[in-house]
Amino acid sequence: MNDPDLSDLSAFMAVTEVRSFRAAARLRGVSASALSEAIRRLEARLGVRLLNRTTRSVTVTEAGQRLMERLGPALGEIAGALDAVNSFRDSPTGTLRLNVPTIVAMHVLPPIVTRFLAAHPGITLEVVSNDTFIDVLAAGFDAGIRYDERLERDMIAVPIGPRTQHFVAAASPAYFDTHGRPEHPRDLLEHACIGHRFASGVLAAWNFVRGDEQVRFTPQGPLVASVIELEVAAATAGLGVIHTFDEFLRPQLDSGALVPVLEDWWEHFSGPFLYYQSRTHMPAPLRAFIDFIKAS
Missing domain, CATH: 3.40.190.10 (Periplasmic binding protein-like II)
Incomplete structure (x- = not known):
């Protein structure tokens, strides 16, 4: 039996780590078919099945699990050794x-x-x-x-970027002219709010803090989106109140297209x-x- 190719062993580890040929292919910048062929080649050389594949899932066999447990540290040591040499370059690659x-x-x-x-x-x-x-x-x-x-x-953890950020609540001048300005975060319960839903399916809660007082609620309104550009456009068009990172709204705030509200309640964080x-x-x-x- 010929010794398995190192690249085939690396392909096996990539697939087992994410349990998906497509996901592993995206991360490695190769095609899923290339990874599948590498696994077939490795299994043929070893004479055992390492992965069970269906159209919906990839699971590791007992033999594959044993190989994965021993192979992970070994490949890590190889990568570490190569990177140790890489670090001596004027500019690492x-x-x-x-x-x-x-x-x-x-x-x-x-x-x-x-x-x-x-x-x-x-x-x-x-x-x-x-x-x-x-x-x-x-x-x-x-x-x-x-x-x-x-x-x-x-x-x-290493700090990166600004050390303090904050959320902003704002709406268009036309919206406030029609509906009035909230004086307290609880007043927003009577306003049209533009919500943001994360990819996980969770609807982002709005949190306001002033001193020891905190108000937290789930926004209700005519629009819930997962794309910030759509949310900002809707707020600018007068659809309702938006609550998000200052950076997302700064151009509209500076131009006057959006007007801030409840400034002394804005949540600041690291x-x-x-x-x-x-x-x-x-x-x-x-x-x-x-x-x-x-x-x-």
Whole structure:
């Protein structure tokens, strides 16, 4: 029996980590058929079935589980060894995969990314926007960016971007002319509110804080969307009150297309963090990115 190819073993680990050929193919930048062929080739060389495949699911056989348990650390050591050499380059090479919220992708990363990639031309950065919390390592990412209330305890967190952000409540002048301005967050229960639904299906609650008093409720109104551009356009057109990150509304607030309300109740919170798992051999592109944002 010929020894299995290292790339086939790596393909096997990629599929088992996410339990999907399509998802693994997207993360590795190859076709699902190429991964499927690599698994078939590996199974033929080993003489055992490693994965059970159906049109809807991928499960690991007992033999596959045994291989996965032993192979994971071994491939990690190989990757670490290669990255140890990579770190000696003037500019490391490789791919850095990040999973970040929409607000970070749109308003935090752009100035950071352009300077980072200019400083490290050998690195390719892949950014996936996701507003739900996921296991970034299991999904094939090197690191994630989230806010502190969503960080896992066993992760290392490094501040990135603005250290303070806040939500804004606003509506168009025409809307307030017709419906009046709320004087207290509870007054919003009588107003048309534009809601935001996360990809998880959860409808975002509105939270207002002043001193020791807190008001939290689920908005009700004529529009619920999962695309911020649609929500902002609806608010600007006078459909109702919107409540979201200041950064999303700043152009309309500055132009007067939207008018802020309940300013002394706006919720302030700490800015985002880059988070990653502690490991002995950190991939060189991730190390370069961490060093870059710490020095910024």
